[in-house]
Amino acid sequence: MNTEILLSISGLHKAFGGLIAVNQMQFDVHQGEILGLLGPNGSGKTTVMNLISGALQSNDGKVVISGKDITNLPAHKISHSGIARTFQLVRVLPDLDCVENIEAGLAYRTKPLWGDAAHAAALELLDRIGLSKQAHIPAGDLTYIDQKRLELGRALALQPKLLLLDEWLAGLNPSELQDGIALVRKLKNEGLTIIMVEHVMDAIRSLCDRCVVMNAGAKIADGTPDEVLSDPEVVRAYLGDSHA
Amino acid sequence: MSMLKPDFIKPVGLGAVIFAALAFMPTLVDSYYMSLAISVVSFAILATAWSMFSGPTRYISLATVVFFGIGAYTVAVLGEVLPFPLVLVCAGLAGTVIALLVGFSTLRLAGVYFVIFTFGLTELVRQVVSWYEVNVTREMGRYVFLDITQNDIYWQLLALFAVLLVTGFILGRSRLGFALRIIGEDETVAKHCGIDVTRVKVALFVLSALFMTLTGAIMAPRWTYIDPVIAFNPMLSFQVVIMALLGGPRRLLGPLLGVIPLTLLFEVLTASFPNHFSILLGCVFMVIVYLLPGGVVGLYEKYRAPKKRVLATDQNAEPGGNAA
Numbered sequence: 001m002n003t004e005i006l007l008s009i010s011g012l013h014k015a016f017g018g019l020i021a022v023n024q025m026q027f028d029v030h031q032g033e034i035l036g037l038l039g040p041n042g043s044g045k046t047t048v049m050n051l052i053s054g055a056l057q058s059n060d061g062k063v064v065i066s067g068k069d070i071t072n073l074p075a076h077k078i079s080h081s082g083i084a085r086t087f088q089l090v091r092v093l094p095d096l097d098c099v100e101n102i103e104a105g106l107a108y109r110t111k112p113l114w115g116d117a118a119h120a121a122a123l124e125l126l127d128r129i130g131l132s133k134q135a136h137i138p139a140g141d142l143t144y145i146d147q148k149r150l151e152l153g154r155a156l157a158l159q160p161k162l163l164l165l166d167e168w169l170a171g172l173n174p175s176e177l178q179d180g181i182a183l184v185r186k187l188k189n190e191g192l193t194i195i196m197v198e199h200v201m202d203a204i205r206s207l208c209d210r211c212v213v214m215n216a217g218a219k220i221a222d223g224t225p226d227e228v229l230s231d232p233e234v235v236r237a238y239l240g241d242s243h244a
Numbered sequence: 245m246s247m248l249k250p251d252f253i254k255p256v257g258l259g260a261v262i263f264a265a266l267a268f269m270p271t272l273v274d275s276y277y278m279s280l281a282i283s284v285v286s287f288a289i290l291a292t293a294w295s296m297f298s299g300p301t302r303y304i305s306l307a308t309v310v311f312f313g314i315g316a317y318t319v320a321v322l323g324e325v326l327p328f329p330l331v332l333v334c335a336g337l338a339g340t341v342i343a344l345l346v347g348f349s350t351l352r353l354a355g356v357y358f359v360i361f362t363f364g365l366t367e368l369v370r371q372v373v374s375w376y377e378v379n380v381t382r383e384m385g386r387y388v389f390l391d392i393t394q395n396d397i398y399w400q401l402l403a404l405f406a407v408l409l410v411t412g413f414i415l416g417r418s419r420l421g422f423a424l425r426i427i428g429e430d431e432t433v434a435k436h437c438g439i440d441v442t443r444v445k446v447a448l449f450v451l452s453a454l455f456m457t458l459t460g461a462i463m464a465p466r467w468t469y470i471d472p473v474i475a476f477n478p479m480l481s482f483q484v485v486i487m488a489l490l491g492g493p494r495r496l497l498g499p500l501l502g503v504i505p506l507t508l509l510f511e512v513l514t515a516s517f518p519n520h521f522s523i524l525l526g527c528v529f530m531v532i533v534y535l536l537p538g539g540v541v542g543l544y545e546k547y548r549a550p551k552k553r554v555l556a557t558d559q560n561a562e563p564g565g566n567a568a
Contacts, residue, residue: 054435074440079435079437093426093429096425104434108439109438114419154437
């Protein structure tokens, strides 16, 4: 595996009032790998994603991408530094059609596209994510899986170095899940680095090179999927003491 | 930019012909109708400028009269000191500075907080101007005696409206305008797409305020006497909102469809029921919000394409461009 570090997180801390959502998180993401961010509900995974993408401001700690400190920058600047994301609850632009949804990702990135060039690039990207037939349908009228595809398409339009997928595979039926896994693998093969928050074990085992497991805001394991899933600490976090 | 394409030349050419024709109106009708025409065009500018910002972002601003009043007051103060074009420049600068201050301090507010703030701002500015006039200049109320005829006012407004429409037309095809639409759809997504949300909102707020300020400045000579109560009358802000909502604030020409019938209606109401104007205005407001949530434009779009939008109509049933 390529060992060059793309993203490095250290001492990351976030409290909401008295609740410590993320506590001294620390991990690295290597160039070209898929990192799974696992943990029981409420363990702080989405908060970590929000801290990385700039949706939330951290109380302490550091986020560094390609050697550049992006801690607590506003979200649009973090986007310009090469990080794109999807949301746990899918967020498309409902009244805009699919082409415009993709153009939203193209028009304000570091090397923006606009006008005819953006239109052509959007159609090409829609084709790549399997939505070319829905190009002129308002995003709000799409099915759930298609909205998820579209949201991914918008993230890809930003040409990110690092893609954050927050439960992107959740809520899909078995055949859609296989399509989804294939799509993510294709992105990895194209060289994209990905952090995915995921509960779907099939997806984690088949996609992730490495997993970081969180519980109650802190990291409790870091290793290959097989290693972390058999770690007693991880089993205890998910299933309680009697199973460890 | 698609500046030289037919889809640009055609509407702009057509608009130019219509505006050229409208410019001859003073030779055709008497002064009563000219005064009505001035009302229509001034409200058309205010409602279109309001919609340029509030339509896509769905931020309901009640600060229209703040900028209108600043424009009018600038003319009252500087009208006899400087040549009129220079006065307009000063008014524009004053409006821009205030809009920048207001924009940067309030556009982080969302929904009802923004509405209340803009409403409070009207009162604040009115009180500050009153205080200044009472304590510093020691004369409440000013006379505006300028050598500007009713027809001059009409032509200036018409020119300003033309500039506004061209600006709006270009904006609708620009990255800035698209950014504003994305912000209106989902501000969080907009940020993660790399849009500097605050800057875009402030830019559009200032642009919209600039046109409102200039309208106030152009209209000032019509009054001959102004004081803070006349210049900063909050009723104007409500009238503009209601007109824009009736027409449909999400389309460039939408507000115009609300301005024409409502200006005529207000004219009848003030003439026939001068003492009940406010309550009738309130009733009109409620009827519009309940019966025509998407405005006249929304009605037309629903009727034109009933099939395509069936799925989305439920989500769109909120009052057109609502506050939250």
